[in-house]
Amino acid sequence: MSWILTAADLPDLARGATLLGTGGGGDPYIGQMLVQQVLGxxxxxxxxxxxxxxDMFVIPTAQMGAPTVMVEKIPAGTEPLAALRTLEAHLGRTAEATMPIECGGVNSMIPLIVAxxxxxPVVDADGMGRAFPELSMETFAVYGVQxxxxxxxxxxxxxxxxxxxxxxxxMESFARAITIRLGGVGHIAEYAMTGADVRRTAIPRTLSMALALGRAIRIAREQHRSPFAALADTLSTTLYSHVRELHVGKVVDVERRTTEGFARGKALIEATxxxxxxxxxxxQNENLTAYRGEELLAIVPDLICVVDHETAEPITTEGLRYGQRVRVLGISTPDLMRTPEALDTFGPSAFGLTETFVPVETLAGRPV
Structure with missing residues (x-):
């Protein structure tokens, strides 16, 4: 059923989207402020x-670039709609809706700015089911949308x-090169498709799931209940039903660099x-692997989420700092993202990793 999103929903949506972004997707607070400014x-x-x-015509909209850049280079706010109008003019067809390409961080907010x-209207679905660093890493692409x-x-x-x-x-390579020349951040409209294509290729209801997650975490904190139990309960009835606590500890080192349009690095977290x-x-923008020594705890495309150890507030890769007390959570992705075709597109090998994908629910870690 369709529903109306208001400005009051944005903080919860941003929180849930940041969690699903598994460290990436851009700064949700900046996106939230941009939406509030135009939504009123x-x-x-x-x-x-x-x-x-x-036959409904849907054009997804998004931001691309290294999330570390956006912290210092805040968008004007007019770019996403300009990208949409440019693509409409090129195709000679007017969009009837827009949609996120990913459900993480700022890219859950960009289509809302356009809307x-x-x-x-905005379609409650996306093409990644989390956040990935490259435009080609889409379920849209996996299942035949150009x-x-x-x-x-x-x-x-x-x-x-x-x-x-x-x-x-x-397409990703050319767009990345132009984005770098624009200063590291660009706004895009791509993967134009029909309503039938959306149902066939998209991960459904990720906006409403992000909103429900953010709201559940907030309400649990207000009621002095465990936000981690609330998070797990909310996901239990979705396509992301397995949640594992992989580690609890303190961030003792972060290595981070912005190169080739991506934020790359690693974080070291000692046990409490x-x-x-x-x-x-x-x-690489988003968390890809979690290891304890030689033991694999979780691997892309499953979600690896770093959150505050008490509040469950998600922490992005650009927000990781020495001394933070955190929990590392592993969350399973939908079956649509675990097929051989999907793993070829955004599984370990797509990032140059030699590991084979193993579902997080079969690895170490205790259920939340």
């Missing part, structure tokens, strides 16, 4: 994917069309009691 006291219609007409400025043509807009009115046909990896090997989390 109005509302945004959120469409359930099952209710879309087969608030244009009056378009990313090109892509429209990219900059903060000073720049806009460009990229069309690489069915080669989504080349000082026992055993520390956990090492490697990331």
């Amino acid at each position: 006291n109005g509302g945004i219609t959120i469409l359930d994917p099952d209710e879309l007409a087969d 608030a400025e244009s009056g378009l 990313g090109s043509p892509l429209a990219l807009a900059g903060e000073r009115g720049e806009h460009v069309i990229i069309d690489t046909g069915s080669d989504n990896r080349q 009691d000082g026992s055993g090997d520390p956990v090492v989390i490697a990331f």
